[in-house]
Amino acid sequence: KAGVTQTPRYLIKTRGQQVTLSCSPISGHRSVSWYQQTPGQGLQFLFEYFSETQRNKGNFPGRFSGRQFSNSRSEMNVSTLELGDSALYLCASSLTTTRREQYFGPGTRLTVT
Amino acid sequence: GESVGLHLPTLSVQEGDNSIINCAYSNSASDYFIWYKQESGKGPQFIIDIRSNMDKRQGQRVTVLLNKTVKHLSLQIAATQPGDSAVYFCAENHRNNNDMRFGAGTRLTVKP
Numbered sequence: 001k002a003g004v005t006q007t008p009r010y011l012i013k014t015r016g017q018q019v020t021l022s023c024s025p026i027s028g029h030r031s032v033s034w035y036q037q038t039p040g041q042g043l044q045f046l047f048e049y050f051s052e053t054q055r056n057k058g059n060f061p062g063r064f065s066g067r068q069f070s071n072s073r074s075e076m077n078v079s080t081l082e083l084g085d086s087a088l089y090l091c092a093s094s095l096t097t098t099r100r101e102q103y104f105g106p107g108t109r110l111t112v113t
Numbered sequence: 114g115e116s117v118g119l120h121l122p123t124l125s126v127q128e129g130d131n132s133i134i135n136c137a138y139s140n141s142a143s144d145y146f147i148w149y150k151q152e153s154g155k156g157p158q159f160i161i162d163i164r165s166n167m168d169k170r171q172g173q174r175v176t177v178l179l180n181k182t183v184k185h186l187s188l189q190i191a192a193t194q195p196g197d198s199a200v201y202f203c204a205e206n207h208r209n210n211n212d213m214r215f216g217a218g219t220r221l222t223v224k225p
Contacts, residue, residue, distance in 0.1 A: 004156070039121075042202070042215055042216070042217045042218065043157070043202070043215035044215075045212075045213060090156050090157070092156075100145055100147065100162070100206055100213075103159070104156030104157045104158070105156050106154065106155050106156050107155075107156050
């Protein structure tokens with residue numbers, strides 16, 4: 001069974017631009033969670049989607065948004081990029097909304113210049 | 114152990130030695146704990162978990178110890194190998210709100 005895939009793996013953007021990241025969960029998994037990982041703050045929860053509905057949201061500004069499609073694939077969008085948004089963005093999928101049994105993708109490394 | 118800021122705690126061990134990585138968690142109501150391993154360029158990978166009604170759990174070459182009195186978690190890796198070199202971090206979960214919080218991590222380096 002294929003693992004969680006994320007595209008693109010690397011991305012360079014400039015301040016003020018917007019970016020869309022994509023995540024394909026493990027086949028059969030209906031829950032997708034997004035995390036931001038930085039050296040300073042570690043791994044922080046962004047939001048979780050289950051059956052196309054946002055179920056939980058972390059403490060991030062409204063510039064960070066996401067959505068989930070009927071095939072469980074998910075995208076996250078960051079508008080008006082800031083330098084501090086440079087991070088590794090990780091997606092994790094699970095069968096249900098129990099994040100205890102989640103599997104992580106390799107991440108998308110976003111650099112904002 | 115835990116850290117804030119830019120610098121991860123580091124642990125350097127000789128190949129074949131045992132490693133002990135520590136983690137302090139924050140919520141006394143957390144009832145489930147996970148250790149993850151993250152290699153360079155990869156996402157976190159599940160290693161072992163433990164529920165709060167246990168104080169020890171063993172896997173293949175790994176053991177997790179839980180001390181709820183002092184809110185402390187440790188991961189022991191037996192006969193550490195070069196492939197064990199990675200960042201290890203703990204996560205705590207509270208069933209009622211499904212909140213998952215991650216520690217900052219410890220960088221383990223195994224010297225041949």
